[in-house]
Amino acid sequence: MTEHLDPxxxxxxxxxxxxxxxxxxxPAGVTAEHDGPLLRMVGFDHGGFVVPYRDLSGLDSAELDALIARQRDFFAARGERFEWKLYGHDLPADLPDRLIAAGFEPEELETVVIGPAAPLARPPVLPEGVTLREVSSRADLDRIAAMEEAVWGEDRQWLAEGLEKEIAADPDSVTVVVAEADGTVVSAGWVRYVPGTEFAGLWGGSTLAQWRGRGIYKALVAYRAIRAVERGYTYLQVDASPDSRPILNRLGLASITTTTPYVWSPAE
Known part of the structure; x- marks a missing residue:
């Protein structure tokens, strides 16, 4: 399938x-603003983030360092962590070094993968005893956060809070799906529909360790692909972890670049 795509x-x-x-x-409390070539998003429960236009090489060294410092100082004044979303093809090439020098720390590299939605929009195949269900209530979102905490070993309550606000602001912008077995959430994922584009984004996809390798992740992809196609979207996009990327590549999504969160956090 990827042979038909031009990465x-x-x-x-x-x-x-x-x-x-x-x-x-x-969502309530979230604002978006531009600072030169950057988009800055503020007010999320898990901190803010900035996304640069991919080529900042038009700025000289002093201007670029000042732009980076300005973001750091903005969020420092709020006492808030934030992420600079750095892509593998971003310029200038020394941008990672400049971010580290400004106090940012890189987190795990992910791969941006893209593929056509229609070939994946097939009835999900699930292991016996597992069902899929769309959810939107806070109780179900809390169950997703608890599953994520079990997978990652860290607090994920911000995830339930963020999804609740997102759904309240625009219920048609996202579909959240859980995979359940005997009343337990064993995996979950959501699809965000990006209006005015050809893309729907797949997010989540964490699965409890004892349920991995049974096709649940693929079933969640198929279910969300169906919903994306129903709404007229052509492509699926995923920021894929090292575990998910091989599965998505086999399903026909092509790797087009990488992304690394560079995170700045206020001093404890």
Whole structure:
């Protein structure tokens, strides 16, 4: 399937349509603002983030360092952590070094993968005893957060809070799906529909360790692909972890670039 995709063309479309895209309806308390070539998002429960236009090489060294410092100082004044979303094809090439020098720390590298939605929009195949269900209530979102905490070993309550606000602001912008077995959430994922673009984004996809390797992740992809196609979206986009990327590549999504969160946090 990936042989029909032009990764270079997909990267151009991704940059043009998704980077610096601002949803038409933002969750309560969230604001979006531009600072030169950066989009800055403020007010999320898990901190803010900035997304640069991919080529900052037009700025001289002093201007670039000042731009970075300005973001750090803005969030420092709020006492808030934030993420600078750095892509593998971003310029200038020494941008990672400049972020580290400004006090940012890189987190795990992910791969941006893109593929056509229609071939994946097939009835999900699930192991015996597992069912899929769309959810939106806070109780179900809390169950997703608890599952994520079991998978990652860290607090994920911000996830339930963020999804609740997102759904309240624009219920048609996201579909949240859980995989359940005997009343337990064993996996979950959501699809965000990006208006004015050809893309729907797949997020989540964490699965309890004892339920991995049974096709649940693929079933969640298929279910969300169906919903994306129903709404007229052509492509699926995922920021894939090292565990998910091989599965998605086998399903026909092409790797087009990488992304690394560079995170700045206020001093304890």
């Amino acid at each position: 270079d063309a997909m990267l151009v479309a991704y940059d043009a349509q998704l980077r610096a895209h601002v949803p038409p309806v933002l």
